[in-house]
Amino acid sequence: MLNSGISVLFEGVNLERLLLGLLVTLRVALIAVVISIVMGILIGIIRTSKSKLVQILFKLYLELFRIIPILVWLFVIYYVIPANFDLNLSAEVVALIVFSLWGAAEMSDIVRGAIISLPKHQTESSKALGLSVSQMYRYVLIPQATKRCIPPMINLITRMIKTTALLTMIGVVEVIKVGQQIIEVNNLEHPTISFWIYGFVFFLYFVICFPLSRFSRKLERKWAT
Amino acid sequence: MSGQIPILKVKGLTKKYGEKIVLNGIDLEVEKGKVIAILGPSGCGKSTFLRCLNGLEEVQGGDILLDNESLINKSTKWREVRQRIGMVFQSYDLFPNLTVMENILLSPLKVQKRNRSEVEAQALELLERVGLADRANDYPRQLSGGQKQRIAIVRALCINPEIMLFDEVTASLDPEMVREVLDVIAQLAEQGMTMLIVTHEMNFAKLVADEVIFMDKGNIHEQAPAEQFFTNPQTERAQQFLNILQF
DSSP states (O other): OGGGTHHHHTSTTHHHHHHHHHHHHHHHHHHHHHHHHHHHHHHHHHHTSOOHHHHHHHHHHHHHHHHSOHHHHHHIIIIIHHHHHOOOOOHHHHHHHHHHHHHHHHHHHHHHHHHHTSOHHHHHHHHHTTOOHHHIIIIIIHHHHHHHHHHHHHHHHHHHHHHGGGGGGGTOOOHHHHHHHHHHHHTTTOTTHHHHHHHHHHHHHHHHHHHHHHHHHHHHHHTOO | OTTOOEEEEEEEEEEEETTEEEEEEEEEEEETTOEEEEEOOTTSSHHHHHHHHTTSSOOSEEEEEETTEEOOSTTOOHHHHHHHEEEEOSSOOOOTTSOHHHHHHHIIIIISOOOHHHHHHHHHHHHHHTTOGGGTTOOGGGSOHHHHHHHHHHHHHTTOOSEEEEESTTTTSOHHHHHHHHHHHHHHHHTTOEEEEEOSOHHHHHHHOSEEEEEETTEEEEEEEHHHHHHSOOSHHHHHHHHHHOO
């Protein structure tokens, strides 16, 4: 019977455990997002510098996170660093480090792109009106760049939330890991359990990411002009 | 006419991009209240020349004197010079994140630290003059190109400049909107504003300019009263240029 599995969802503390797992997912994602935004804005502004050395260094940093899969980064920091440097990092801390570094790299690219995509004459007419550099950033460039940043930033945030699924691989007990544990316990008794549990996990991710994605689409359209 | 001290004097102004010479020793004197049209084929250096006058381009030689004070030295405060030499560009360069009124008030309030009610009154009067008083609270995206350009002129005027530079301000406008912008500039000429106008509108130049400068390849080829330049150009290059434009 297909629906025999659904009862497991509401048995004992199963539902509560799944929601607590979701909380871990969100905790890692949100802390990493906040760190990423702050660092990303700083690095993004630094990356508009004309210095070649600065450009190359940060480009290298960004590419390292684009080229190497996040899972590999997680493994490297979780398994390699403690073994060689006598540092014991919990899986969640490793997750925060990797996600923050990755998020900051991607955010910086969004911020940098938004600033340099502003038409040159915005800078020139600011200057021609006698504005100082800081006034130009404050009243003209940053407000315009912010509008361009927010929709791609929200997209990145959704990506970061989804990518936390990888954390089960280093043993963070987030929503998927909890789901797997419940399935393992009940699989023999209820062969359809994985359908229900993964279906529920599917639903949870959807409930969180869909509104974000819609919100960013809406902003994009609103600010298209 | 003569005998007046020029408000702006340019001596041997030279501008290079790497090895390429863009301005090859430009000399010019502008008397207060004069309107000077700068004509010439594309790439002759006329826009670059204007941009040098308010420090948007670095120059490699020569001098610019504003009221007999040199602008070409390290201590020049370009932010102050720019409040005396206003400039309007070809691109509709209003700040899209601010309303028309906020665009106009930004520099008077933040740079010049003037009193808000005084500046607002001036802004409204100027908007009235260009026929856009009812657009004060609109955003630039709600305006046509010609309207934006008129606002950009008002924005530059509101800092009370002594000289105005116009860099092909009608070049990217729909032909139907050229007139409304040129009318505003003609009005300024009548009021005695000192202006340097880079333009491709020959009839307009003929109408408003006291003097015409014809530039080619970074040099001034001819400098003459407007009437004389258009009826009887002296240099062959200027004759050629005017012929091409005459259909």
